[in-house]
Amino acid sequence: MSGGQEKLKILIRRAAIQKRVHEVAVQITKDFKGQRIHLIGVLKGACIFLSDLVREISLETSIDFMAVSSYGKGKQSSGQVRLLKDLDSSIQGLNVILVEDILDTGLTLSYLLRVLQQRKPKVLRVAALLDKPSRRLKEVQGDYVGFTIPNEFVVGYGLDYGERFRNLKDVCVLSLPPE
Ligand code: IMP
Ligand code: MG
Numbered sequence: 001m002s003g004g005q006e007k008l009k010i011l012i013r014r015a016a017i018q019k020r021v022h023e024v025a026v027q028i029t030k031d032f033k034g035q036r037i038h039l040i041g042v043l044k045g046a047c048i049f050l051s052d053l054v055r056e057i058s059l060e061t062s063i064d065f066m067a068v069s070s071y072g073k074g075k076q077s078s079g080q081v082r083l084l085k086d087l088d089s090s091i092q093g094l095n096v097i098l099v100e101d102i103l104d105t106g107l108t109l110s111y112l113l114r115v116l117q118q119r120k121p122k123v124l125r126v127a128a129l130l131d132k133p134s135r136r137l138k139e140v141q142g143d144y145v146g147f148t149i150p151n152e153f154v155v156g157y158g159l160d161y162g163e164r165f166r167n168l169k170d171v172c173v174l175s176l177p178p179e
Contacts, residue, residue: 005177011154012147012171017129020146021049024127025056027144028097036060038094038121042112043067043085044166045101048158049129049146053099064088070108081111096121097144101158102130106138113140130154130171147171 028037036059041050043065054061067085096116103109109126116124127144134151149171155161156168165174 007175008155008165008168008172009175010170011149011152011173012157014157014169017146017157017171018052021052021129022056024144024146025053028053028127029058032059032095035095036062038091038096039063039099039127040087040091040096040116041065041099042101042108045158045160046099046129048166049101050099053127064091066112068108068112081108083115091116091119091121093120093122095123095125097125097127100126100128100142102132102154103128103140103142103145104132104135106136106140109140110138129157130159 037057039050039054039061041047041063044067047065050063054063064087065085066083066087068081068083070081098109098112098116100109103126113124113126125143126141128142129146131142131145131148132151133148152173153161154171155165155174156170156172158166159171160166161174165172
């Protein structure tokens with residue numbers, strides 16, 4: 001339920017995000033110089049990160065999206081990953097960069113990497129805006145990580161809590177009143 005006692009505290013400001021997204025894009029542009037890349041956004045959390053990132057990349061780029069559900073409506077992971085929307089087109093032989101909002105337990109990413117690897121991309125890399133390595137249950141890591149953050153629940157810049165707060169310009173820590 002929404003209540004008056006939820007608190008938002010800015011963790012990463014809009015300007016810092018913009019600067020870092022640009023840096024990540026420059027790195028990707030260098031790494032794939034002269035080649036074409038295919039970005040796959042994981043809906044819905046990564047949509048804002050992907051939108052900003054793609055416009056800073058100076059390569060021939062195409063995009064596609066997948067949707068998965070790993071969390072329920074709140075903060076707890078269901079532990080199970082379900083594929084809700086698959087890709088529109090084949091990724092065989094492509095330089096694929098999977099774009100995630102946040103790497104947390106790693107369950108979602110390891111599932112997605114398994115599914116995508118089976119489809120024989122030429123290269124498969126991972127870009128994530130945020131990384132919470134202290135929560136890992138599966139050993140996975142991002143190739144391009146925006147910010148490593150402590151074990152806090154964050155919202156904004158695409159990340160949600162029960163579908164709320166995705167539109168915040170900054171990444172904020174959300175604290176809830178005790179139940
Ligand atoms: P993982 O499978 O535990 O790595 O979780 C990945 C997904 O959980 C992310 O793509 C987010 O949608 C969600 N998630 C994990 N941590 C947070 C958080 O701090 N805020 C909002 N969503 C989160
Ligand atoms: Mg989410």
